[in-house]
Amino acid sequence: MALPKPYVSPSQLNMYLRCPAQYKYRYIDNIILPPRSAITKGRAVHKGQEHNYRQKVETFQDLKLSEIQEVAAAEFETFAEETEWEKDEDPGKAKDEAISLTTLYHTEVSPQVQPVLVEEAVSVPLDSGYSIYGFIDVLDNQGYIRDTKTTARTPSASEADKSLQLTAYSLAYRELMGIPEKGVILDYLVQTKTPKVVSLKAKRTKRDIKRFLAIVGGVVEAINNDIFYPNPGNFMCNEKNCGYWKLCHADF
Ligand code: SF4
Structure with a gap:
């Protein structure tokens, strides 16, 4: 499907509702930040699930767990390089956690889903x-x-x-x-x-x-009226969780 323009995705909508200034930095100014560890872990788990389900549509069978773990691990490695790791974060531990969640999904959820x-x-x-x-x-x-x-x-x-x-x-x-x-x-x-x-x-x-x-x-x-204001009351508004913190505090 060709990308419709203009469009709003559910994640864009959620971002605007959480903080219009954050939306502006990301989608109007196009300032793309490196992913945080939670995003990289989520991507890895998601990739494993997708790999299994794409073939299951036709085969009605789940793939072996080892194959799904390998797909998730490869996805993790790809994005680990560009991830912004906190000083106290261990990428190896994060990878183990991603594999553990992949395993959990594949053993508990996948068998119930066609x-x-x-x-x-x-x-x-x-x-x-x-x-x-x-x-x-x-x-x-x-x-x-x-x-x-x-x-x-x-x-x-x-x-x-x-x-x-x-x-x-x-x-x-x-x-x-x-x-x-x-x-x-x-x-x-x-x-x-x-x-x-x-x-x-x-x-x-x-x-x-x-x-x-x-x-x-x-x-x-x-958005069409350029209404973009900071919302410091949202749960992500702190220096650790919002990559636009410095920019935002310089602008507003
Ligand atoms: S620092 Fe807070 S108010 Fe500013 S963009 Fe980030 S979340 Fe929004």
Whole structure:
């Protein structure tokens, strides 16, 4: 699918809502920061999952764990070079954690999922001229839209209810298929002392989608009017977690 222009992706939308100044630095000024360790770990896990599911659409079989671990390890190595590691972070330990989460996903989640679509690009044109654009991780044969997250903390039970990303994919699914999906699922891989899976299931209604479109409309209007202000109240606003900290404190 050709990239629609202009577009807003679920992650862009979340970034604008979290901090409009951060959105401006990333998507208007195009200042791309090196990934942090959590992103690199998440990419590795995601790549292993994608490698397995792409073939499972046809074969209905999961690949051997060792192959998935190798794919995840290779992805980790590729991105480790460009990752911005904190002084107290050990890339070797981070790689072990990525493999451990990959193993967890492959042994506990993959056997329950028969994918129909994997990494499917979706685009929904809006009246504003923008499109909503993104990739559905997995659509399973039960009609569930699934997405995977890696995290250090156990997520709250409402995360799947609140996820704008899943609402965006629900909207895209309905545009594509002409019927509602069965539901949405967030599979969290939690990097606690003993790693665990937390799968959260939710539904989307027409009301949720209407509300989502109102949020997107507001964000697009603000972007078109160059409304970009700092939001120091957001959870990422500290020197460690926001790579734009110095720039932002010089500008505002
Ligand atoms: S430092 Fe805080 S307010 Fe500034 S861009 Fe980063 S998150 Fe936003």
